[in-house]
Amino acid sequence: MRMATSDRKYRGMSREARREQRRRQFIEAGHALFGSEGYQAASVKKLCREAELTERYFYESFKRREDLFAACYDEKLDLLFTTLLENLTSGTRSVEQIVVDGLLSLFRTLRDDQHMARILMIEIYGVPYDQQRLYERSIGRFSDMLLQFMQRFLPAPPDDPDVDLELLATGLVGVCIQMAQRWVIKGYRQTPEQLAANCMLIFRGLGQQTGLLEQTISPG
Template identity: 35%
Template structure:
């Protein structure tokens, strides 16, 4: 009986999961090139090489696909940041610099994903906004963990200040992208690092400066 549920070595569940991933990858490309508001389900289906019947197998509507695409971009980006921080020794400032360097490099290297993460997700609907807010909070927590693991003396427990720092880091990225990456990446990282240090000015040792 199990053999009847297999097709070319894959189960029905595996094929559905594969089609869902195809739609998400296609949506990131289409949203990155056309913008979510100008994209159609038909365009995403064509980019995925699948029919609309399969689209509605995985998603109730286009907003659901937008959220799934955003989550995929977020998971990839945060995974890269976590790996970068884990592979870095040194103090809080050095770790935070590495994280920010990786953040901006990933966005520059993946312009379609960057547009989904920074532009297309905003202001679509309350449900989509909730996904964005959750991601920004997670980003703020990652910055806080990186910058204030043990040093103390910071303002990382102030949620509004942390939200402001995260918003600033994202706005720096957006301004850099819209300028055509006109500034060297080290200047972009330095600007973001100075902003992040608001959360933990105690990380700067007396007489050392922030190194930025």
């Protein structure tokens, strides 16, 4: 009966469109199960039940369960990255306010999409996953965004030759990720405003040394 329903649903669609639709159903199932029950509990059989498709179609799109997880992870990461990037280009504000707004956007997004939070902040570390790819797609990507931001708006290069802006950017991103992980694991006990305030203690330390947070900039 279910297959008959599926046939009616896909009638008139090309083979490639049907294949892409099935892949989309598995990704949505992955978001739901990886984000609620976790990777270890989300077996291929459970994912197929959630997607309302057979195992045959699972292996049509994904070789392994971790490949589906990677697709879900990348999609949620792209969404979060886009959300934060939009914050950098909206309105005339001080650099300090841009950083505050960016942190609030990060923590509010994770709070409002707790499937995203679990996938990005918890489940990724329990998956047989290429850790170099994880770094490049997450920490490295956000560090590069922060590094470009710092290079663009620093009044002058640091006087101390030992100061490495790339290392600083990586460290600041790491602080935010570690705070977010603890927050998610502990059940979102603090508000996004409280997390942002604690992160800003560290960002302000950098600002005091460099003058970065004192500027006011316009978008673009």
